[in-house]
Amino acid sequence: LAGSVRAVASAVEAGPAVKTLSEASLQAQVEGFFARALADVAGEAKVMVAPADPRFGDYQCNNAMGLFKQSKKEGGKEGWKSPRDVGEAIKDALPAEASELFEEVNVAPQGFITVKLSPQWLHKQVAELFDHGLQLRSSMSQRIVIDYSSPNIAKEMHVGHLRSTILGDTMANLFEDLGHEVVRLNHVGDWGTQFGMLLEYMRREEALDGEASSMVVSDLQKFYRSAKEAFDEDDEFRKKAQTNVVELQSGADWARAAWNRICEASRKEFDTVYGRLQIRGLQERGESFYNKMLPGVVEELQEKGLVTESDGALCVFTKVSETPLIVQKADGGFGYDSTDCAAVQHRINEENANRVIYVIDNGQELHMRMVFSAAEQAGWLSGGARLDFMGFGLVQGQDGKKFKTRSGEVVRLRDLLDEAADRSEVELRKRAENANIVLDEDKERKLKQNAESIGVAAVKYFDLRQNRNSDYRFSYDSMLDPKGNTAVYVLYAYARIAGVLRRADFEIGTLSTTDLELTEAPERALALRLLRLPEVIAQVEDDLFPSRLVDHMYGLATDFSSFYTECPVVGSEQQKSRLRPLRLLLRELRLRDLALRDSSVQLLVN
Numbered sequence: 172l173a174g175s176v177r178a179v180a181s182a183v184e185a186g187p188a189v190k191t192l193s194e195a196s197l198q199a200q201v202e203g204f205f206a207r208a209l210a211d212v213a214g215e216a217k218v219m220v221a222p223a224d225p226r227f228g229d230y231q232c233n234n235a236m237g238l239f240k241q242s243k244k245e246g247g248k249e250g251w252k253s254p255r256d257v258g259e260a261i262k263d264a265l266p267a268e269a270s271e272l273f274e275e276v277n278v279a280p281q282g283f284i285t286v287k288l289s290p291q292w293l294h295k296q297v298a299e300l301f302d303h304g305l306q307l308r309s310s311m312s313q314r315i316v317i318d319y320s321s322p323n324i325a326k327e328m329h330v331g332h333l334r335s336t337i338l339g340d341t342m343a344n345l346f347e348d349l350g351h352e353v354v355r356l357n358h359v360g361d362w363g364t365q366f367g368m369l370l371e372y373m374r375r376e377e378a379l380d381g382e383a384s385s386m387v388v389s390d391l392q393k394f395y396r397s398a399k400e401a402f403d404e405d406d407e408f409r410k411k412a413q414t415n416v417v418e419l420q421s422g423a424d425w426a427r428a429a430w431n432r433i434c435e436a437s438r439k440e441f442d443t444v445y446g447r448l449q450i451r452g453l454q455e456r457g458e459s460f461y462n463k464m465l466p467g468v469v470e471e472l473q474e475k476g477l478v479t480e481s482d483g484a485l486c487v488f489t490k491v492s493e494t495p496l497i498v499q500k501a502d503g504g505f506g507y508d509s510t511d512c513a514a515v516q517h518r519i520n521e522e523n524a525n526r527v528i529y530v531i532d533n534g535q536e537l538h539m540r541m542v543f544s545a546a547e548q549a550g551w552l553s554g555g556a557r558l559d560f561m562g563f564g565l566v567q568g569q570d571g572k573k574f575k576t577r578s579g580e581v582v583r584l585r586d587l588l589d590e591a592a593d594r595s596e597v598e599l600r601k602r603a604e605n606a607n608i609v610l611d612e613d614k615e616r617k618l619k620q621n622a623e624s625i626g627v628a629a630v631k632y633f634d635l636r637q638n639r640n641s642d643y644r645f646s647y648d649s650m651l652d653p654k655g656n657t658a659v660y661v662l663y664a665y666a667r668i669a670g671v672l673r674r675a676d677f678e679i680g681t682l683s684t685t686d687l688e689l690t691e692a693p694e695r696a697l698a699l700r701l702l703r704l705p706e707v708i709a710q711v712e713d714d715l716f717p718s719r720l721v722d723h724m725y726g727l728a729t730d731f732s733s734f735y736t737e738c739p740v741v742g743s744e745q746q747k748s749r750l751r752p753l754r755l756l757l758r759e760l761r762l763r764d765l766a767l768r769d770s771s772v773q774l775l776v777n
């Protein structure tokens with residue numbers, strides 16, 4: 172998705188115009204006019220401008236109703252007998268320059284003011300976009316730490332980690348493209364008391380010796396389960412496990428070596444998944460990284476008077492919950508809470524982050540909010556750092572219950588990606604057969620490659636498209652539906668545009684934008700959609716809902732589809748000039764996160 176920002180930029184060889192999101196945002200411009208009108212009519216008021224239902228206009232200002240109600244409470248204002256009167260007053264107060272932008276300004280009976288952008292103005296904007304391109308920058312470049320993916324050692328990565336990985340990586344790419352400095356951190360669960368029992372069990376099974384390469388995560392998972400059973404049932408085992416923890420934490424050679432090998436085996440598994448998802452630049456900085464900082468952080472919290480002792484444990488009570496953070500357990504050990512306190516402090520003070528984003532399932536929201544609150548109480552936010560919890564819902568099975576395999580196991584990420592790729596492959600073979608394409612060795616190889624690309628793209632897109640706070644049902648059929656809101660549909664649109672441009676037998680760059688007319692409704696809709704990208708990105712930058720960007724992209728694809736069926740692009744110069752937006756569109760749809768390879772689409776087109 173992030174690629175779209177750069178994509179528009181590369182539309183022009185000479186180097187694009189660089190604008191900040193707020194400079195480029197259409198919505199911000201419209202808001203600017205209404206802000207001035209509102210200052211006139213009501214003193215300062217928070218402007219409420221949103222895109223409108225296209226039947227009524229392009230944007231709408233929603234302030235009138237609220238202002239009317241408020242004036243009534245305060246005894247009424249002259250001339251304001253209904254919300255409509257307020258709307259009219261705002262309309263009248265719009266500055267004269269607004270008429271250059273707005274062709275129409277209408278006030279509805281409930282006071283909503285809708286505006287329609289003038290064709291001349293739209294034309295000017297679109298022509299500028301095509302002639303000069305546009306590179307978007309954030310209004311303020313920041314250093315942003317994103318904590319995402321974060322699976323656990325000795326356990327399989329599951330669909331929750333898939334969501335975190337996809338959401339986090341998309342945001343990281345987007346931020347980078349906007350000119351932020353991004354630090355991608357993988358907060359791997361590689362520490363804690365569970366290693367004591369795992370080491371003990373594996374030692375008894377003589378599974379600690381031998382080549383690291385022979386250790387696989389599925390075995391580790393089994394060991395882990397048996398170790399947990401032994402730990403719960405056998406006193407002797409439990410004592411040994413506890414001693415192992417102490418030995419590991421104090422750095423005993425044998426324990427360190429065994430722990431390293433276990434981590435190494437898990438890492439290999441994670442890397443395979445990251446490779447397939449095309450995740451790059453994610454730095455592993457697991458829980459163990461913060462180990463040596465823990466005593467210091469607890470001490471600092473104590474000095475600041477934030478620590479209370481309760482049943483021997485050291486607790487920090489925060490403003491968000493009655494349950495405290497446990498920063499040191501009664502037995503002197505440190506846990507998940509302590510580590511996250513140390514991590515947040517390190518990210519702000521050592522990493523110098525202006526913003527830290529945690530991409531974790533909603534089940535951990537309270538834990539994180541407590542950590543944020545503790546950070547505030549400890550004064551770590553005094554430099555203005557912003558902490559965001561970017562939560563997400565569950566992935567469910569088709570039946571709406573927990574997502575499991577038929578035998579009741581957690582679904583492994585690998586298997587899930589395999590299945591998506593396999594299904595795409597079946598579909599591609601069908602298409603090739605229908606089109607009588609003979610698959611020689613080269614085409615056979617490409618087909619497999621494309622099936623993998625489409626499978627991964629489908630999984631990513633389906634996840635990104637959801638409101639991240641909602642739970643969703645994992646369905647291969649829905650995510651691979653060529654007619655739905657899916658990666659397949661968008662790839663298909665891309666392929667069609669590429670085909671149109673391939674067939675066009677002249678240099679599109681030579682077309683003059685003055686010939687471009689936005690008279691037809693689908694043409695206008697497509698142009699407006701292209702101009703709206705900056706406002707969508709600005710919103711995602713702030714509220715971290717990448718589904719907005721997917722909606723935008725899907726809108727582009729559907730707008731293109733109506734445009735292409737209704738507006739001829741061959742014939743007169745004017746008709747040909749309609750091809751110019753296509754080139755830009757193509758670049759916007761060619762999105763890095765969808766793992767699109769140039770060859771990927773060939774088979775879909777034919």
Ligand code: ARG
Pocket residue numbers: 318321322323358359360511514529531
């Ligand atoms: N390893 C944890 C899990 O799998 C997620 C860690 C998220 N990040 C953090 N800083 N707590 O649930």
